[in-house]
Structure formats: structure tokens, C-alpha cells
Amino acid sequence: MKNLIITGILSISLVSCGGGDKKEKSKMADDLNPLFDSYKEQFIVNLWKVYPGWASSQGYHKYDSVLTVPDAAERINEIDFVKANLDSLKAINIGGLSDNNKTDYHMIENQLQSTIWSLTEEKSWEWNPSVYNISEGFASILNENYDTLPKRLHSFYVKMANIPAYYEAAKANIKNPTIEHTQLAIEQNQGGLSVFDADLNAAMDKAKLKRVEREKFEVRAMQAKKAINDYATWLKNMKNDSPRSFRLGKELYAKKFEYDIQSGYSVDVIYEKALAHKKELHEKMFALADKYWIKYFDKTPKPADKLEEIKKVIDKISETHVKPEEFQSAISEQLPVLIKFIKDKDLIYIDPSKPLVVRKEPGYMAGVAGASISAPGPYDKNGNTYYNVGSLEGMPKDKAESYLREYNKYILQILNIHEAIPGHYTQLVYSNQSPSLIKSLFGNNAMIEGWAVYTERMMLENGYGNNEDEMWLMYYKWNLRSTCNTILDYSVHTKNMSKEEAMHLLIDEAFQEKTEAENKWRRVSVTQVQLCCYFTGYTEIYDFREDLKKQMGDKFNLKKFHEKFLSYGSAPVKYIKDLMLADLKETDK
Ligand code: ZN
Numbered sequence: 105m106k107n108l109i110i111t112g113i114l115s116i117s118l119v120s121c122g123g124g125d126k127k128e129k130s131k132m133a134d135d136l137n138p139l140f141d142s143y144k145e146q147f148i149v150n151l152w153k154v155y156p157g158w159a160s161s162q163g164y165h166k167y168d169s170v171l172t173v174p175d176a177a178e179r180i181n182e183i184d185f186v187k188a189n190l191d192s193l194k195a196i197n198i199g200g201l202s203d204n205n206k207t208d209y210h211m212i213e214n215q216l217q218s219t220i221w222s223l224t225e226e227k228s229w230e231w232n233p234s235v236y237n238i239s240e241g242f243a244s245i246l247n248e249n250y251d252t253l254p255k256r257l258h259s260f261y262v263k264m265a266n267i268p269a270y271y272e273a274a275k276a277n278i279k280n281p282t283i284e285h286t287q288l289a290i291e292q293n294q295g296g297l298s299v300f301d302a303d304l305n306a307a308m309d310k311a312k313l314k315r316v317e318r319e320k321f322e323v324r325a326m327q328a329k330k331a332i333n334d335y336a337t338w339l340k341n342m343k344n345d346s347p348r349s350f351r352l353g354k355e356l357y358a359k360k361f362e363y364d365i366q367s368g369y370s371v372d373v374i375y376e377k378a379l380a381h382k383k384e385l386h387e388k389m390f391a392l393a394d395k396y397w398i399k400y401f402d403k404t405p406k407p408a409d410k411l412e413e414i415k416k417v418i419d420k421i422s423e424t425h426v427k428p429e430e431f432q433s434a435i436s437e438q439l440p441v442l443i444k445f446i447k448d449k450d451l452i453y454i455d456p457s458k459p460l461v462v463r464k465e466p467g468y469m470a471g472v473a474g475a476s477i478s479a480p481g482p483y484d485k486n487g488n489t490y491y492n493v494g495s496l497e498g499m500p501k502d503k504a505e506s507y508l509r510e511y512n513k514y515i516l517q518i519l520n521i522h523e524a525i526p527g528h529y530t531q532l533v534y535s536n537q538s539p540s541l542i543k544s545l546f547g548n549n550a551m552i553e554g555w556a557v558y559t560e561r562m563m564l565e566n567g568y569g570n571n572e573d574e575m576w577l578m579y580y581k582w583n584l585r586s587t588c589n590t591i592l593d594y595s596v597h598t599k600n601m602s603k604e605e606a607m608h609l610l611i612d613e614a615f616q617e618k619t620e621a622e623n624k625w626r627r628v629s630v631t632q633v634q635l636c637c638y639f640t641g642y643t644e645i646y647d648f649r650e651d652l653k654k655q656m657g658d659k660f661n662l663k664k665f666h667e668k669f670l671s672y673g674s675a676p677v678k679y680i681k682d683l684m685l686a687d688l689k690e691t692d693k
């Protein structure tokens with residue numbers, strides 16, 4: 105289940121070659137797919153040797169006991185791997201590949217180029233001390249039941265040996281770090297100490313380790329904790345008179361956007377589109393709020409400020425929400441309703457043989473109430489896809505109330521569309537039908553999130569929620585969140601937006617609560633570009649659909665569009681678009 109199938113030793117190793125001989129051979133052949141499939145297998149075998157920690161996190165456990173020391177030699181090793189593979193790709197004529205392999209090709213190439221850029225230009229390994237943190241990798245060895253506990257503990261023990269060297273390398277790498285990432289590194293590293301303390305002890309108790317064995321573990325765990333604590337202390341005491349800004353800056357930001365989002369639009373275009381979209385949403389929201397003022401507030405005079413008026417109506421509508429004890433059942437009861445709606449309206453085929461398993465949120469996820477999808481990893485093909493539904497049990501009354509207002513009757517339905525049907529879960533079912541390990545590993549987040557955000561609007565456009573104004577107004581608020589995420593990220597990292605300006609954008613213009621806005625500020629100061637993926641993907645899919653409608657006229661069929669679009673798996677929208685347009689030309693002939 106967790107082993108990669110490797111079909112013997114390849115007769116030609118593409119990984120180590122850029123030779124002209126093989127280049128000619130591959131260009132002569134008509135069907136290059138078998139060759140490329142072998143290349144991909146070998147690529148992943150080698151990828152896991154270079155990135156053992158990543159392998160473990162994806163459910164490939166051969167290298168669980170390896171902790172790579174992030175020193176200069178390791179970076180050279182990475183660059184060598186990347187360059188050899190870029191050479192191999194050059195030797196393959198992309199024209200001779202299937203659609204699935206074409207997109208895989210682009211995604212491998214992007215991954216490799218992005219690695220070089222990240223190591224040599226972005227260099228977060230110098231300025232972001234929070235990239236050095238081992239606790240998660242160790243914790244998952246203890247928590248995940250992929251093997252017997254004694255075997256997992258053995259990997260844990262061997263892996264601990266490199267911890268002191270790991271943090272020594274980290275200290276040698278760090279130059280002029282940002283204050284925000286330094287702070288984050290201190291918190292996160294100290295937060296992970298319990299893995300080598302209480303968590304490890306509990307696992308050793310459970311495995312009934314013998315005294316001698318246990319002492320060996322304790323020696324290494326002690327060294328691990330010392331290394332982590334030393335690192336945190338070193339960061340706290342570091343002389344850092346002119347720290348680097350956490351703002352990425354225009355040039356690096358544009359490049360990172362290119363690699364991470366892989367959009368057909370440049371980041372400047374996306375920013376302009378987000379600004380225009382915000383304006384459009386405000387106008388639509390104002391029209392609805394104004395219409396409903398009398399219904400909700402009778403003769404109370406309207407606020408002079410439009411945004412304030414919208415806010416008041418939103419607050420009023422938010423009062424329509426389920427009772428705390430009905431939260432879980434309200435979510436589960438929604439799924440059949442959504443499925444029926446999609447069937448009746450002929451929006452997309454949903455394979456009934458792979459149903460979504462609704463479950464109460466497992467203990468280790470607790471605290472993130474709401475709903476989320478847990479999909480099996482790429483090495484666990486038969487695993488279930490779960491819809492984790494949080495419970496408000498035990499939450500203080502006022503907190504539960506504020507939560508329920510946020511996830512009110514309307515937003516709860518939009519959340520179900522986004523997470524489950526026809527959002528993330530449906531997309532997942534389709535992507536599993538054209539299996540690609542490359543897409544499971546390098547899946548394009550802008551496509552994945554963009555699809556989920558796109559379906560929210562698509563459902564409403566087709567009459568979901570009976571076109572109720574309240575539903576639309578709440579949807580606009582929800583959509584404003586992804587739109588403002590993009591504006592915020594871009595403005596903070598390239599236009600020097602201050603925290604005050606950010607708070608104004610989130611609270612006054614996007615109607616968010618103060619806590620949510622504060623959390624968002626924290627997130628934008630330690631991540632870059634990530635917050636853009638929702639709006640960018642959504643915009644690309646929506647624009648593409650509208651273009652296609654214009655081009656095809658009467659021949660356009662929404663159901664066919666959705667099914668075709670998803671059939672390419674989690675590839676960047678721009679490649680899906682190219683392939684679909686080429687396909688359309690082909691059928692026109
Ligand atoms: Zn209430």
C-alpha cells in the first residue's frame with residue numbers, strides 16, 4: 105500500500121544524462137509515454153533520496169530514519185539533482201506525450217526551476233530561521249500507525265542522531281534574519297520540545313521498552329532537547345541590528361508568484377483584477393443591503409457610510425444560525441441536498457462508488473471546528489476520503505455564539521459547497537481517475553482552491569439557495585475574503601502596506617472580526633504568495649469559462665465543461681486551458 109511500484113532497473117537512465125544520443129532516440133519515437141513514465145518513476149525514486157523528510161510526510165517510509173543536515177554540501181546535492189533532471193527533461197520531446205504526461209512534464213520542470221530559484225535567489229534558508237524545525241517529522245513517526253510501534257521507534261532513535269548537527273548547520277546558515285520569522289522559529293521550536301519528552305515517553309511506555317533500550321533513547325532525546333533549546337536561545341540573543349524586512353519586495357514576489365501559482369496572469373494583473381472585483385462586490389452588496397434595510401431595521405435611519413450599512417445588515421443576517429448541538433448534523437444533512445441539486449440541474453457527474461465518509465473530527469484535529477476534507481496520501485490508494493466535521497461541544501458559550509454567527513445558515517452551506525460538493529471532494533474524485541503521483545506531490549494549489557471557490561459562485565448562479573438575497577449577500581462577503589487576501593498579500597509584500605492599512609482593509613472593507621484580521625496579519629507577515637491562490641485560481645477558471653461560452657455559443661455545455669476541466673487532475677489552470685482549447689480545435693475539424 106505504501107510502496108512505490110518500481111518496474112525493475114531501467115535500461116537507460118535518463119536522470120544522469122543530457123546526452124545527444126538519447127535525445128535523438130526520444131525525438132524519433134512516436135509514442136514517448138512509456139519512456140516518460142519510466143523517467144518519472146526514476147525521478148521519484150531519486151527525489152526521495154534527496155528529500156527523505158518530504159518522502160515520510162507523503163507516506164513513503166523507506167527513509168524515515170534519515171535526518172538531512174541542511175549544510176552547504178546538502179544544497180550542492182540538491183542543485184546537482186535539479187540540474188541533472190532538467191537535462192533529462194530537455195531530452196524528451198513534449199509533443200510526443202499524452203495530455204496527462206504533458207502537464208506532469210510542466211509540473212516537474214516548474215518544481216525543479218523553482219528549487220534553483222529558491223536556493224540561489226530567494227534564499228529563505230538564510231533569513232527565515234523557522235525553516236529549521238524537526239518536531240513535526242518526529243511527531244508523525246509517533247502518531248501515524250503505518251508500521252508497528254517498535255519499528256517506528258527504531259526509526260525515531262536512528263533519526264535523532266543528526267539533530268545536534270542539524271541545528272549547528274542552521275546557525276551557520278542564518279544571516280540577517282527577519283524579526284517575525286525569528287520570533288516564529290523560537291515559538292515553534294520550543295513548542296515542539298514535548299515530542300522528545302512527554303510524547304516519546306508515552307510511546308516508550310506503550311511499547312514496553314526495556315530499561316537499557318530506554319536509557320539509550322533518553323540520552324539522545326536529551327541531546328535533541330538541548331540542541332533545540334540552544335537554537336532558541338541563540339536566536340533570542342542574536343545581535344541583529346539591521347534585520348531584513350519580512351516584506352519580500354516586488355522582484356522576488358513576482359518570481360515566487362510565477363513558480364507557486366503558475367498562473368496565466370502576471371501578479372500585477374491579478375492585483376488589478378482583485379481591486380476591481382472588490383469594488384464590484386461592494387456595489388452589489390450595497391444594493392442588497394439598501395433593499396433590506398427596511399425589512400430588518402424598519403424606520404431606523406441608515407448610516408451615512410455605505411460600508412457601515414452593509415456591515416449592519418450582515419450582522420443582522422448572521423443571527424440566523426443553527427443551535428450549537430445541531431452544528432454537526434446540519435453539516436451532514438446538507439450533503440444529500442447538494443448532490444440532488446447537482447443532479448437535477450445537470451451540473452457535473454458525481455461518482456457514487458466513492459462516497460465521502462462523514463466523521464466526527466478526530467481528537468488530534470480538535471480545536472479547528474468547522475469542516476475539512478482528509479484525503480488519503482498518494483501511497484494509500486484505497487484509503488477513505490473523510491469529511492471531518494467539528495463539534496462545538498465544550499466550547500465556551502460566547503465563543504460558540506461568535507463562531508455560529510460566522511458560520512451562519514448561509515455561510516455553512518457555502519462552506520459545504522467549497523469543502524465537499526462540488527468543491528474539494530468532487531475535484532479529488534476526478535483527479536483520482538487520472539492518477540499521477542507527480543500531481544499528487546506537486547498539485548497546483550491555485551487550481552485546487554480556485555476550483556472550490558469557483559463552485560461556490562457556480563452553484564448560486566444556477567439557483568442554489570433559491571436566489572435568496574440573504575444567500576447572495578453572505579456569499580459576497582465570503583468571496584470578499586479571498587479577494588482581499590490577494591490584495592493584502594500583494595500590498596504588504598510589494599507596496600509597504602502598514603498594519604493599520606491592513607486592518608482597515610480586512611475589518612472595514614471585508615467585514616471581518618478583529619481576531620480574524622489580527623490572525624491574517626500574522627499570517628501575511630510570515631508567508632508570501634500563498635494567500636493569492638484562492639482568488640487567482642477562481643478568476644482564471646471563471647474567465648476561461650466565460651471566454652469559452654462566447655466562443656462556443658449554443659454548443660457550450662456546463663456539465664461537459666466541468667467534467668472535462670477536472671479530467672486533467674490538479675494541474676495549473678493555464679495548461680488545462682491550453683489542452684482544452686487544442687482539443688476543441690481538434691473536434692471542430
Ligand atoms: Zn445567536
Ligand code: ZN
Nearest residue numbers: 522528553556
Ligand atoms: Zn479550500
